[in-house]
Amino acid sequence: MISQVFILTTSGDHLIYKDFRGEAGVDAIRTFYEAVTALSGDQPPVVMVGLGVQSHKGMHFVHVKQGGLYWAASTKSNPSPFTVIEFLNRLAALTKDYCGSLSEKSVRMNFALIYELLDEMVDYGYIQTTSTDMLKNFIQTETMSSKPFSLFELGNVGLFGAETQQSKVAPSAATSRPLMFTRGDQGGNEIFVDVIERLSVIIGSNGVVMKADIEGEIRVKCYLPGCSEMRIGLNEELSIGKSQLRGYGMAVRMDECSFHQAVKLDEFDAYRILKICPSQGEQTVMQYQLCDDLPCAPPFRLFPTVERDIGNSVALNVSVTLPIPKGSVSLSQELSSPDQSAELQSKNKALQWDIPRFPGGAQLSALFKLEVPGLSSASLQEVGPVSLCFELPKHTCTGLQVRFLRLTPTQPGSSQRWVRYVTHSDSYTIRI
């Protein structure tokens, strides 16, 4: 059971503090903050404060870090860490749903709402409910949004590429706005289905893919006030598990998948259709994994240069990090276009090359010259492996597609349905 829940900024300001059981005082927060900031770097999510302060004897603090804030819970019993961590994650997710975004500012502005949420979610330290459907009946405070929202606001467009409107891709900022439960004004009739894949790849120095894992999820973000059932059709030739094979063409394969509790799977086996009654807010409908057997070539390759081999697409915010020998003093660079940048981070002993936009099929090259005093042949061993960080919109590496998205009963007025695909790099490493 949870004794207290609090939200802190990284500088230690209290944003939210709620005591459920009266087992420890407010000064527990300070104890926690001191423990978490005592050492440099991130601390593991469970901090135990034992001796010393008498009133906090044997007290555990579990925290997660989201949106640059500490979301922490204290407890005197010994509960399941998974439960407490998941609860804090859920609290952060709900805050994001209700406030639009997760930041110090939005939490500060909506503190009354968060107190209200906490009051309904937890009673006497026991989790009561966290489902948006249940909570929306009880939450009365209105969201305070820092900026008025407009879907067609141009400032939103950049995030997912410039051709947003033409190609019917909703800007990613479209979902960073609060759920509006009571008012059915602009934007109330929208539903977003996001297929998000996280790619983690290791490519050996000889160009052979040594490890390739994809962790994917289908996330639904629903703003529709009343939606009884939604049907999501996936690729019919989707096969699950190692042995199963469907269809004749290029099968879309995944090793394992799991579904949200509320998903009805009666048509999944035959037609690969997921049926769900989405509640308002964000939820992960399906999660899936694919290990070791990528259906397509990995999106980046690096010889002395980084090469792309996917046609007709764009990669955004690519950043390449290359560890370099200790003691490198200066860097000279030849980059192929002016918007790219490269810098030497001597603290991290690395060289970072940023490419804001990377057209598909293109090949970029860069030549870096480093000055290393006292270079020995062994220093060359310190070069590499190269890590890539990127975002590929409109692309899934498994090839998973949403064939259709049907809502029943048909929504009155024009409801907007968006399906978006994006692949992120979780860890993309190329050895030299």
Added chain:
Amino acid sequence: MPYFGSEETVKELKRALSNPNIQSDRLRYRNYIFRVIRSMTQGLDVSALFMEMVKASATVDIVQKKLVYLYMCTYASLKPDLVLLAINTLRKDCADPNPMVRGLALRNMCNLRMPGITEYIQQPIMTGLRDKAPYVRRVAVLGCAKMQRLQTLTEIDATIVNELYGMLRDPDPVVMVNCLRALEEILQAEGGVVINKPIAHHLLNRLKDLDSWAQSEVLTFLLRYRPRSEDELFDILSLLDGFLQSGHTPVLAATLRLFLQLAAEHPAVQVDALVRARGPLLNACGAQSRELRFAGLCHVQKILKSQPGQYGAHYKRFFCSYSEPSYIKFRKIEILVELVNDENVGLVLEELRGYCTDVSLELAQAAIAAIGRIGRMYSEKCLDILTGLLGLKQEHITSAVVQTFRDLTWHCPQSTVLVCRAVEGCEETIQDAEGKQALLWLLGVHGGKINSAPYVLEGYINGLKSEMSSAVKVELLTAAVQLFLVRPAEMQDMLGRLLQYCIETRRVIQGPESDPSMGVIIGRPEEPVSNWVSTFNTLTPLCGRVTSPEPTTSGCTNHTTQNVVADPLAGTSEETEVYTPEDKQGVIGMSLGPTLLHEDFERLWLELKLSLRENLGFPGPRSSPETLQAALQLVKMQTLAFSRADTLPWKAYIYTHCSGTLVLAELLQPTAEPESDGMVLSIKQKPEDRQVLQEFVAVLKTVLQTLIKGTS
């Protein structure tokens, strides 16, 4: 927290809240109440506004009500007399037609933590338990627990307990779970809520209706239930089977723990459950939330202790990602070491090699230590990598590698030749004390095989004045003496200078202690699941050591003495059987040779069955372990390893060859009271020979008793 200008703020708020103009304007009034709560959260003491806030609670605006209640619950204990003013409003709200208002009022009334509130809340709670709205019943049930806590001294109210047991059949799932929680707290003194067969089966059947939070909690309550028969057990297991695949990690973990605990008598079922939960657990280890990842990794680590082979094929899932925080990386490295096997060793080592040049020094050193630990099984490959790392000539890497070398030669002597070749020339790069100690230890023990050893020592002896660490000096002295015994001509002069220095500075050099970690049992005997299942899915696996994956490093510096004592004596005894005619034990011949290596001892110890276990009835000798070792040498028993003299439980491992059989023995002093408990002697023998065994025990006893007499 003292706040600058706090009194001003409180005064201003007080003025505003009591201003009738503001009170009549709903929005402005509410805004001021917001400001009060905000100040409260920031740590400002706004308890002076209690009166005004009580007034503000009489409103139809629910948002405002909620905020005022939050305020009242925070300060109730400070202003108990003023709270009574609010009780009336709260009690009126408890009868409101709107269930939300009823629930809200009841919940907050129970949250007012102050003495004497019980008489006011008892009636509303009892009414709430029978309310037609489940929302109110949920609140009322937990209210019972809160009430019990407020009146700790009074007896448990049996009517409430019965009522709550009855309400386990409530149609609302949350009410049901709340009943369990409330009963658990109320009956805490009597061991918590009783889960008998009907309740257990009722809970199991309702499991599907619950949300995932409640599911995992109910599964935890079910840990308390013991099925009556095998059939019932397997019925329950098959009911739970589906939950092992749950995508919701808390449910998965709770189910797995329940499975492991229920099937404690059926190891095959346990293994099967672990296999089935592997996929979901691996997903938790790759979850987007890194905190969840960490929790998953910690639990996988526990499982690996019993089932090292289970995750071997999934080793790639434990490769570090460069963006992960270091606490996750350390765990992953530890896991990689544990799951290494013949198939994956090459790729795992290659991956670890990559971490050795990481920016973070701790990570690099952890990775090097990890390679060293893998080296105990796959020494050749690891030595290649470690030797390659020396070429980088970086202080922290070289130091970590040399320390790893020391541990490696200690645990697998076959690597000594390669280590001796690699270690030459390292002395220029090593700067820290830990690294120097390791290098000196290597030079002392294996100096005969390292050509440049005397010159390196000479360098250290010449720089003695600037050396700060006393541990390094002690190690240097030991190494110089050791090397002198092997290469006297080269060492004589500098040893003289060193001793001269020692005498001049009159620094007493305390002798290093013996190896505290039982070097013998370094392998991984598979732990039974029951060792960790009681802490599974609790916070315990996430606490504890995080930073250092090699816990025994500090102990390794203490190898020295043992070898110093053991080596020369073992050298003189050769492989001849020596009879000790003056003693009656001389009837059986015991001999030291052929020498048994640590790993052979360990393998045999794990392989053989126990031949004899006996409580000797007298405590262990108080004399130093070295004396014991020397004494046992006299009767031709070789001490292989022992704990430090002052540690408990104290252990020693002994072996001897005797009339064609090999006798292995363990001496164990389990507790701190030497008077009450004697030492426990366990003996394993290959091949079995009863007579020899008895003789051996007799000799050992005589030696130990003689030692005790000698010291007392």
